[in-house]
Amino acid sequence: MKKVAQFEKVSLKQFLGDWIDTFGNRSDHIITEIYKNIKLPIRKTKYSAGHDFFTPCDIRIKPGDSMMIPTGIRCQMNINYVMLLFPRSSLGIKKHMAIANTIPVIDADYINADNEGHIFICIRNYGDKELEVKTGEAFVQAVFVEYGSADNNKIDAKRNGGIGSTGK
Numbered sequence: 463m464k465k466v467a468q469f470e471k472v473s474l475k476q477f478l479g480d481w482i483d484t485f486g487n488r489s490d491h492i493i494t495e496i497y498k499n500i501k502l503p504i505r506k507t508k509y510s511a512g513h514d515f516f517t518p519c520d521i522r523i524k525p526g527d528s529m530m531i532p533t534g535i536r537c538q539m540n541i542n543y544v545m546l547l548f549p550r551s552s553l554g555i556k557k558h559m560a561i562a563n564t565i566p567v568i569d570a571d572y573i574n575a576d577n578e579g580h581i582f583i584c585i586r587n588y589g590d591k592e593l594e595v596k597t598g599e600a601f602v603q604a605v606f607v608e609y610g611s612a613d614n615n616k617i618d619a620k621r622n623g624g625i626g627s628t629g630k
């Protein structure tokens with residue numbers, strides 16, 4: 463399989479800031495421990511297309527609610543590839559977990575964003591029981607797909623953010 467990308471952790475400083483912004487104030491010590499235990503996404507078999515992302519913390523979501531998860535992960539990709547995120551089927555089917563924005567698109571130039579390209583994943587509980595996912599459990603999977611353009615590559619604008627950074 464051709465190598466087209468490389469996962470990395472964001473810096474501890476970035477992770478601390480994003481974690482506090484997302485969940486409110488918690489002790490730096492606890493967040494540092496969470497950061498240390500973050501594992502890079504991996505494929506589980508030789509021909510799996512999906513690289514499983516692992517949850518950085520215990521997750522509990524009430525029916526109908528969603529939760530934004532700072533993964534601690536960023537990704538260097540060949541510029542002609544895009545990363546698409548999908549739920550792991552087992553959690554989608556057995557636990558009624560969905561991704562809030564359906565199929566997140568992680569652009570190759572997101573790595574240049576002012577948040578170091580930190581990948582956030584928002585999951586939703588569409589079942590009628592509390593959704594529980596334990597720390598370190600594989601919950602979503604990343605697939606790298608080659609893409610083309612319809613504009614002769616005339617766009618020069620550079621990405622410097624994510625999730626709404628390019629405006630309306």
Ligand SMILES: O=c1ccn([C@H]2C[C@H](O)[C@@H](COP(=O)(O)OP(=O)(O)OP(=O)(O)O)O2)c(=O)[nH]1
Binds near residue numbers: 583624625627
């Ligand atoms: O679930 C997501 C979706 C997106 N992103 C990041 C990576 C992506 O490259 C960037 C922009 O995503 P998208 O283009 O889907 O959102 P947008 O609302 O159009 O934001 P922007 O204006 O920044 O392009 O935000 C995430 O971390 N998680």
Ligand SMILES: [Mg+2]
Binds near residue numbers: 628
């Ligand atoms: Mg966009």
